[in-house]
Amino acid sequence: MIVSEHGTPPYLFRRGTSALVVSMPHAGTYVAPSIGRTLADVAAQRPDTDWHLAQLHDFIQSLDATVLVAMHSRYAIDLNRPPDDANLYPGQDTTGLVPVDTFDRRKLYRAGNPGPAEVQRRVERYWQPYHRRLAREIERVKSEHGRVVLWDAHSIRSVVPRFFEGRLADLNLGNADGRACDPGLAEAVLGAARRHREFTSVLNGRFKGGYITRHYGKPSAGVHALQLEMSEATYMDEEPPFAFRDDLAARVRPVLHEMMETALSWAK
Numbered sequence: 001m002i003v004s005e006h007g008t009p010p011y012l013f014r015r016g017t018s019a020l021v022v023s024m025p026h027a028g029t030y031v032a033p034s035i036g037r038t039l040a041d042v043a044a045q046r047p048d049t050d051w052h053l054a055q056l057h058d059f060i061q062s063l064d065a066t067v068l069v070a071m072h073s074r075y076a077i078d079l080n081r082p083p084d085d086a087n088l089y090p091g092q093d094t095t096g097l098v099p100v101d102t103f104d105r106r107k108l109y110r111a112g113n114p115g116p117a118e119v120q121r122r123v124e125r126y127w128q129p130y131h132r133r134l135a136r137e138i139e140r141v142k143s144e145h146g147r148v149v150l151w152d153a154h155s156i157r158s159v160v161p162r163f164f165e166g167r168l169a170d171l172n173l174g175n176a177d178g179r180a181c182d183p184g185l186a187e188a189v190l191g192a193a194r195r196h197r198e199f200t201s202v203l204n205g206r207f208k209g210g211y212i213t214r215h216y217g218k219p220s221a222g223v224h225a226l227q228l229e230m231s232e233a234t235y236m237d238e239e240p241p242f243a244f245r246d247d248l249a250a251r252v253r254p255v256l257h258e259m260m261e262t263a264l265s266w267a268k
């Protein structure tokens with residue numbers, strides 16, 4: 001792959017023919033040289049990445065889903081934040097549109113943080129292309145099927161004191177407290193998760209769905225958005241170098257597959 005400033009695309013894309021659109025906005029690890037030069041050493045290992053999601057979802061072709069996978073790190077820009085950078089969880093700590101610190105509150109920039117012009121540049125270069133494509137594909141799939149399920153796929157370390165107390169449930173579904181998708185869809189997917197008692201699951205717990213879920217989810221218009229925040233402990237080592245664990249993934253992957261199949265069946 002070409003890794004020049006202009007050579008790395010904002011996202012990888014697969015066009016499917018089913019009613020399922022899958023977005024992975026935090027899966028990217030690439031940082032352009034112009035940004036990388038300004039980042040502190042702590043950024044080198046990309047600790048806050050939603051690691052290995054494409055590998056974990058290796059069954060996605062069998063669902064014939066349309067898939068967008070972000071290529072650039074959330075340290076360049078966070079695709080799951082609104083472009084005006086409003087806090088998604090008022091009163092709670094969060095990282096912003098262009099994060100300036102890690103989940104462990106370590107400074108991301110050697111010298112000053114990016115100013116408004118640099119933030120705007122990143123919005124135009126990374127944020128807008130991803131969202132233009134996502135919006136277009138949601139409309140296409142909706143026009144073909146009458147309704148569309150948008151599945152926003154995430155993962156996070158099981159323990160992040162900055163964001164939540166204790167240990168996160170394994171499978172955290174969010175539909176913006178019922179506003180982003182039909183309650184029947186959320187209940188069906190939660191039911192699929194709960195058939196597997198070795199994994200804990202919750203709907204609209206600490207994670208209720210970020211910008212993508214909230215912005216695109218319009219059940220009355222046939223767009224049903226659901227976020228799944230997975231605990232990384234279910235499929236990988238949570239410490240550097242953040243290795244994928246085939247032995248763990250083999251257990252959670254069938255559950256994930258069943259949850260997504262359930263969502264797709266609901267849409268038919």
Ligand SMILES: [Zn+2]
Binds near residue numbers: 153
């Ligand atoms: Zn994420």
